Amino acid sequence: MxxxxxxxxxxxxxxxxxxxxxxxxxxxxxxxxxxxxxxxxxxxxxxxxxxxxxxxxxxxxxxxxxxxxxRHRLLWLYLKNETDFFTTPKKVLHIAPEQCFLKLFKQQENLDYTTADLHSPIADVKADICNLPFENNTYDVVLCNHVLEHIEDDKKAMSELFRVLKPNGMGIFQIPQELDREKTYEDFTITLPEERAKHFGQYDHVRIYGRDYFNRLRKVGFTVNEIDYSKKLTNEMVKKYCLVKGEILPVCFK
Structure with missing residues (x-):
């Protein structure tokens, strides 16, 4: 299998x-x-x-x-247990919406929920993350998970996420990350899918993020909380829910 x-x-x-x-x-x-x-x-x-x-x-x-x-199950538990995401009215932008969340988030009466992506057939709006078609300071929450590792100009993409988020708004931007790597590895001369898979772990990735990822977010203006939410869960819960111990949630605020 x-x-x-x-x-x-x-x-x-x-x-x-x-x-x-x-x-x-x-x-x-x-x-x-x-x-x-x-x-x-x-x-x-x-x-x-x-x-x-x-x-x-x-x-x-x-x-x-x-x-x-x-990563989705960890994010769900964090949103459910540690935030008011499911109880307070919020305007939400979800970049590259995941199937596991889409229907449930759309059904939430407290959420004014918009999805966007350049290629996904399930997104509401066709949009380039480096040039989002939304006004400044529009959204209370922006979710963008496992997208930035695909984007060559990730600084521009991060700046766009910052721009459309309201002051005091929350963004969660998960990425594949090697925490034992100090600096992000990227090389834009590597363009063949098989070479990208060899260097970056997947055929359509353009980098491997290291611990400096959080500072990249800070440089465009975000306040970043590096949250190891698995520490708040028992070992039995981590096993039962099939989570990765030690995965960091980058919870960002404007």
């Missing part, structure tokens, strides 16, 4: 994967029904989660029901 998922991820374009997943998900959820692992987003439990990864496959990474990954 690992080889099959690796082949699918590396050969089928993401917009097509998104469309196909709506039909495949119910069948996989039924096959893997059980009680060992639980997706906190919808509360459903399974005998196992699915493997996931463009390079080496991570076991029990992808939830069969919501298609959430470890």
């Amino acid at each position: 690992k080889r099959l998922f690796k082949f699918i991820l590396n050969t089928i374009p993401r917009p097509i994967l998104i469309k196909v997943s709506f039909w495949v998900r119910p069948l996989i959820s039924f096959i893997l029904k059980g009680s060992t692992y639980t997706d906190p987003i919808d509360g459903k439990s399974f005998s196992s989660f699915l493997p996931y990864g463009y390079g080496s496959q991570r076991p029990n990474a992808l939830s069969p029901s919501t298609l959430s990954l470890e």
Whole structure:
């Protein structure tokens, strides 16, 4: 199964994967029904989660029901337990919306929820993150997860996220990150997909972020809280929800 998922991820374009997943998900959820692992987003439990990864496959990474990954489940728990995201009226912008959140966020009566992306078939607005078609100081919350590693001019993209966020607004901008790496590794002369996969871990990534990622955000104006939310969860919860211990949530404020 690992080889099959690796082949699918590396050969089928993401917009097509998104469309196909709506039909495949119910069948996989039924096959893997059980009680060992639980997706906190919808509360459903399974005998196992699915493997996931463009390079080496991570076991029990992808939830069969919501298609959430470890980072999505961590973000959900943080928003639910530590913020008023689900209870207070908010104007929200979600860049490159994830399937595991889309329907649930749209159903939240307290959220004025807009999604945007240049290629995603499920986004409301077709938009370039380096030139967003929104007014200054528009949104209370901006979510943009695992996008910036695809963008060569990430400073411009960060500046746009800062521009459209309201003063005192909150942004969460997760990225794949190597915390044992002091400085971000990027080389824009590397353009072939197979070379990018070799250097950056995925065929469409242009860098590997190091610990200096947080300072990149600070340089465009954000106040950044580096939150290791897994520390607030028991080891049993980390295992049950299939999370990654030590993953940092970059929670930013304007």
